[in-house]
Amino acid sequence: MNCMSKAAGDPERVINGLLSVAHLLEEPRLARLYTFVLREGEVTLDDIEDGVEIPRTTAYSDTGTLVELGVLTRDEDQKTHTYSAIPISLTADLDGDEFTVTPTLVEAFGRSPQDRDLDLLLEKHGLGKLAAALTYAIPYAEGEMSERVAARELDLQYAFTVAVLQALRDVLRDTKSVDPYFEDIRSAREQPAQTED
Amino acid sequence: MSGAFDPRQEDVVWVADTGLFVACGRQQNDKYTALERFVRRNDSSLVIPQRVYDELGGGPAGSTPGQTPIDSAIDAGWVTVAERPDYTNSTVSQVMDDVRTFIAQSSNRREDQIEKTDTALAAVATERLDAGDVEFACVVTTDVDAGEGTVSALSRNGFDGRVQFKNGFELIEEITRQ
Numbered sequence: 001m002n003c004m005s006k007a008a009g010d011p012e013r014v015i016n017g018l019l020s021v022a023h024l025l026e027e028p029r030l031a032r033l034y035t036f037v038l039r040e041g042e043v044t045l046d047d048i049e050d051g052v053e054i055p056r057t058t059a060y061s062d063t064g065t066l067v068e069l070g071v072l073t074r075d076e077d078q079k080t081h082t083y084s085a086i087p088i089s090l091t092a093d094l095d096g097d098e099f100t101v102t103p104t105l106v107e108a109f110g111r112s113p114q115d116r117d118l119d120l121l122l123e124k125h126g127l128g129k130l131a132a133a134l135t136y137a138i139p140y141a142e143g144e145m146s147e148r149v150a151a152r153e154l155d156l157q158y159a160f161t162v163a164v165l166q167a168l169r170d171v172l173r174d175t176k177s178v179d180p181y182f183e184d185i186r187s188a189r190e191q192p193a194q195t196e197d
Numbered sequence: 198m199s200g201a202f203d204p205r206q207e208d209v210v211w212v213a214d215t216g217l218f219v220a221c222g223r224q225q226n227d228k229y230t231a232l233e234r235f236v237r238r239n240d241s242s243l244v245i246p247q248r249v250y251d252e253l254g255g256g257p258a259g260s261t262p263g264q265t266p267i268d269s270a271i272d273a274g275w276v277t278v279a280e281r282p283d284y285t286n287s288t289v290s291q292v293m294d295d296v297r298t299f300i301a302q303s304s305n306r307r308e309d310q311i312e313k314t315d316t317a318l319a320a321v322a323t324e325r326l327d328a329g330d331v332e333f334a335c336v337v338t339t340d341v342d343a344g345e346g347t348v349s350a351l352s353r354n355g356f357d358g359r360v361q362f363k364n365g366f367e368l369i370e371e372i373t374r375q
Contacts, residue, residue: 143341148315159252159262
């Protein structure tokens with residue numbers, strides 16, 4: 001199954017793709033493995049074992065899961081199988097609120113067990129807040145979004161917002177060159193000024 | 198870095214923002230030691246607005262700011278909390294308004310979406326310069342809008358060439374490389 005290829009509008013493919021991305025965003029270990037393969041290009045199980053530092057049995061079963069989800073492909077032509085990642089881009093539109101999930105969000109999520117600030121954000125506020133914070137980190141990393149504006153609009157404690165923005169700044173630095181859909185991530189800077197009047 | 202003076206040579210007040218301390222504490226917090234060493238070598242103290250102190254102290258448990266040893270830094274003397282800015286000082290007030298305008302434009306928001314207290318860094322720098330305590334001011338922050346806004350506003354209000362913005366990430370890189 002290659003649910004991520006940019007083919008014609010097929011409901012089955014869309015819904016299966018949606019579920020795949022949801023699955024990827026449920027388990028940080030899978031997310032981390034996926035973006036590792038995306039960054040490295042073509043890898044073997046040995047590379048995964050070393051690079052992601054997981055036991056071989058886990059690497060074997062996780063790559064199997066990701067192949068089934070359609071976000072990794074396995075090349076079985078050679079004696080040593082190799083894996084490559086299919087870049088994902090999933091745009092969700094809920095009553096006019098739109099967000100595009102790209103490998104950058106997957107990377108941020110996958111990094112959470114190793115980053116106490118991202119971990120705390122997910123634990124207390126959930127994945128939606130991580131996605132929202134990402135839209136602020138995009139202009140922040142370019143020096144075009146003040147930390148205090150972001151904190152107020154994200155409705156998070158100020159110093160904690162700064163920590164999250166700094167964590168995401170590191171994520172963006174690493175994914176910008178490998179995420180082909182990087183430009184599709186919304187920037188909170190573009191958000192029209194709120195119209196409360 | 199903007200400006201002509203060398204903040205490590207001159208009579209300068211270093212005004213530091215929340216993001217500098219957070220960046221020092223993220224992942225391995227050995228960067229604090231480097232920051233303290235840097236401040237002491239310059240025979241100086243980092244001045245923080247009260248607002249910054251409150252923000253750092255309000256970080257949730259388990260987060261990086263929640264573990265910032267700011268109180269011990271203050272006890273040890275290399276961080277000092279500034280008095281609340283005197284908003285009735287017209288220069289201070291004008292600088293704060295100008296910083297607000299700058300941040301609003303830079304972050305693409307309306308001016309009323311920027312709070313006056315967002316400009317606390319600039320207020321502290323202005324007070325020190327205005328009182329004649331020091332010749333120069335250097336603001337250290339990871340918030341580029343706030344840093345650039347401070348330089349822009351102070352330059353327009355009679356302190357041209359006497360203020361610099363030092364990017365907090367760059368400072369940490371420099372002092373941990375040594």
